[in-house]
Amino acid sequence: MISTKVNLGGLEMATPVATASGTFGYGFEYLGALDYTCLGAVTAKGIRLDPWPGNAMPRHAEVPGGLVNAIGLQGTGIDRFVDITVPHYMAQVKDAPPMIVNIWGGSVDEYAEVARRLTEAAATDECAAIKAIECNVSCPNVKEGGHTFGQDPAVLNRLVSAVRAKTTLPLIVKLAPNVPDMRPYVKACEDGGADALSMINTIPAMVIDIERRRPVLANVTGGLSGRGIHPAAVKLVYDAHRATKLPILAMGGVYEAKDAIEFFLAGATAVAVGTATFSDPSTARKVLDGITDYCERHGFSSVADLVGALE
């Protein structure tokens, strides 16, 4: 029997497979199409204080090996999220996996306040599924907030410190892939008191309709996700792991167990399935089954033993 348990900076996960923010709604949308027992955590879509309308349509374009999206963080605000959404998730999903809540905002204060509200809610029975916060400092699709906090180590440090001061929940920071060197950002998170890192967010991208000579997306640019970004993500996880002891939640093109195992070997503690769920909602199940098969074949008794086990 292979142990699939991992600990992501204080977040106890029964399996090392989570879902990635923005690809799994608020956790309950895929009920019926996926066996949730394979999930170590679900990650809810980005939440800020007030509801946010997101970008104009079209919001996505399919490209070879992936998807370019500019949803623009449409989402419910914190009030509805803790009053209705999380209780609904817990009522709908039997043995609901722990929920990581992705948060964002237009200011450091907003991030901190959302974190405070979530921490308060997590202490109640109705929202007990909330087990961690993922700070999104890397969404390429909103002008205000989002990535602006992830492109300057000093600003990032200030943000992480402010959120840390308001929460006792495990704090994960989702980093931007498009920086020349991960290390100062990793250090900014460490010094700010983060418990874990998640990477990578989508890679800034653009698709042009050559017949109309216009950008396909209403937002002009978007973020690339899917199979094509996987090797880039592995490299960044490898870099980050060498620079820090913080556990890493890795995402970017996880379609099969092989992709997840590459992440573990590069230094990730857990992985998240994102865009692959759209093609096959049962991807997470297949990935987990493949991981345990691999452990058996290679004589690992625990998935945790794979972390950074690169020869």
Add this chain to the structure above:
Amino acid sequence: MLDAAAKALEHVEIGADYRRLVLEAPQLSAALAPGQFVHVRVPALETSALRRPFSVFDASEGRVTVLYKTVGRGTSALNGVKPGDVVKVLGPLGHGFPVECDGEALLVGGGYGVAPLHFLARALKTSGHRDVVAFIGGRTSSDLLAVDELRALGVDVRLATNDGSAGVKGLVTDPLDDELARLREEGRRFELFACGPDPMLKAVAMRANGTGAKGWISMDRHMICGVGACYACIQKTVRGNSRCCVEGPVFRAADLVWE
């Protein structure tokens, strides 16, 4: 919702670029309601390809039938599905049409938009609703689908084509307006149900809103997940940015905001 492994039973061309695909999926068939849709994994595409949404022409006797037009990479690849092939089909998805109607049921369809209206017509007829009139429009006669099937259900079918090759020469709203005028004269009640291209849907929604009748409009937006998880398929409504896949695809005409 389930992700059914459905066996293709029949896949035939039904004129021009239109095809009918019949799938064996008993659980899905029993669960589907008119106006709901299914999200299909096209076997010939790469495994990372997004699914394609299709409205349902019919769901009965353990079968799910879709009608589609070959318009792009996904539907072209779907053409290659042969009887016996297994196709993953996620459904039932979305909110469909109400299977009840106060007064005459006026169904307005264009192109493959006729598909869910056929499913609706059968359900209305099965539930004992007698007055069902379908207005089918297209560019030319080969764009008029399901006319025989609708007539076989006892539906009064009125046709319109841009080139006059079948029915009235003009828009589908021409015969619809004649019927609306007649109903108004006779003081009879009606509801509108529509699926097809946006300009047609807008025209039908305006007529519903203008007459105070209920209108049920099936919108078609590019989708990613089909289950409400990704927020890609937005339709503007009086409630803000609504997801076509879960809050629709059938919306109340009065709720839609046109841009």
